[in-house]
Amino acid sequence: MPxxxxxxxxxxxxxxxxxxxxxxxxxxxxxxxxxxxNGAGKSTLLELVVGLERPTRGTVRFxxxxxxxxxxxxxxxxxxxxxxxxxxxxxxxxxxxxxxxxAMFGSPNGGHAEGKAxxxxxxxxxxxxxxxxxxxxxxxxxxxxxRFLELARAIAGQPRLLVLDEVMAGLxxxxxxxxxxxxxxxxxxxxxxxxxxxxxxxxxxxLAERTVVLDFGNVLTEGLPDEVMRHxxxxxAYLGGEIPDA
Numbered sequence: 205m206p207x208x209x210x211x212x213x214x215x216x217x218x219x220x221x222x223x224x225x226x227x228x229x230x231x232x233x234x235x236x237x238x239x240x241x242n243g244a245g246k247s248t249l250l251e252l253v254v255g256l257e258r259p260t261r262g263t264v265r266f267x268x269x270x271x272x273x274x275x276x277x278x279x280x281x282x283x284x285x286x287x288x289x290x291x292x293x294x295x296x297x298x299x300x301x302x303x304x305x306x307a308m309f310g311s312p313n314g315g316h317a318e319g320k321a322x323x324x325x326x327x328x329x330x331x332x333x334x335x336x337x338x339x340x341x342x343x344x345x346x347x348x349x350x351r352f353l354e355l356a357r358a359i360a361g362q363p364r365l366l367v368l369d370e371v372m373a374g375l376x377x378x379x380x381x382x383x384x385x386x387x388x389x390x391x392x393x394x395x396x397x398x399x400x401x402x403x404x405x406x407x408x409x410x411l412a413e414r415t416v417v418l419d420f421g422n423v424l425t426e427g428l429p430d431e432v433m434r435h436x437x438x439x440x441a442y443l444g445g446e447i448p449d450a
Contacts, residue, residue, distance in 0.1 A: 211264075223249050247369055250286065283365060284363060287367070291353070292354070299340050299342060302353055303356040331359070332356045334352060359394060366390070368398065409430065
């Protein structure tokens with residue numbers, strides 16, 4: 205059974221279908237990339253999965269359970285965590301305290317006490333490369349570091365599904381390679397399923413195991429990243445020409 209299933213999911217804003225009859229799935233332990241041009245409905249689709257938005261129609265199932273109309277905090281308690289493109293940190297708290305929040309309040313198995321939560325948060329910071337910044341105030345981190353702080357906080361809550369929204373935007377090549385390795389390690393170490401919206405094609409080609417392409421809210425095609433990104437319809441809709449070798 206797939207871990208996550210979307211069946212004919214739609215989201216309308218007035219007369220506009222931001223997501224239109226999307227049917228897709230994500231299997232246990234899979235890294236699934238969702239790509240497409242600006243305005244394709246990618247971030248909206250993620251928000252439907254995590255409960256930040258509710259579908260106009262259609263069904264979202266997680267582990268076989270219908271979660272279509274659950275609030276975001278209930279979805280989080282079931283084991284779905286999201287890292288957004290714009291970080292939502294607690295600016296008056298330290299980096300370690302931010303990470304510990306995930307272990308205290310985000311776990312599907314019940315929150316940890318403060319001491320254990322801080323230890324868990326510290327381990328997650330080491331994993332994402334922020335161990336040496338644990339005692340800093342969050343405001344001293346750059347945008348990339350704040351995104352990966354949110355990643356540490358998310359995995360501190362022991363989710364089964366991790367949803368990422370363009371966490372690699374704006375990175376240089378060295379940062380990109382390091383980030384790819386961090387996310388792969390997280391998947392392997394915790395056996396997570398990862399659904400990931402991304403514009404950086406080098407990252408998609410290097411990390412994703414399967415790719416879904418959206419265009420105007422519709423699934424254009426899906427499959428292996430290399431095959432999908434050379435599909436004529438994808439080149440026409442998304443890239444405007446043949447892509448170079450990644």
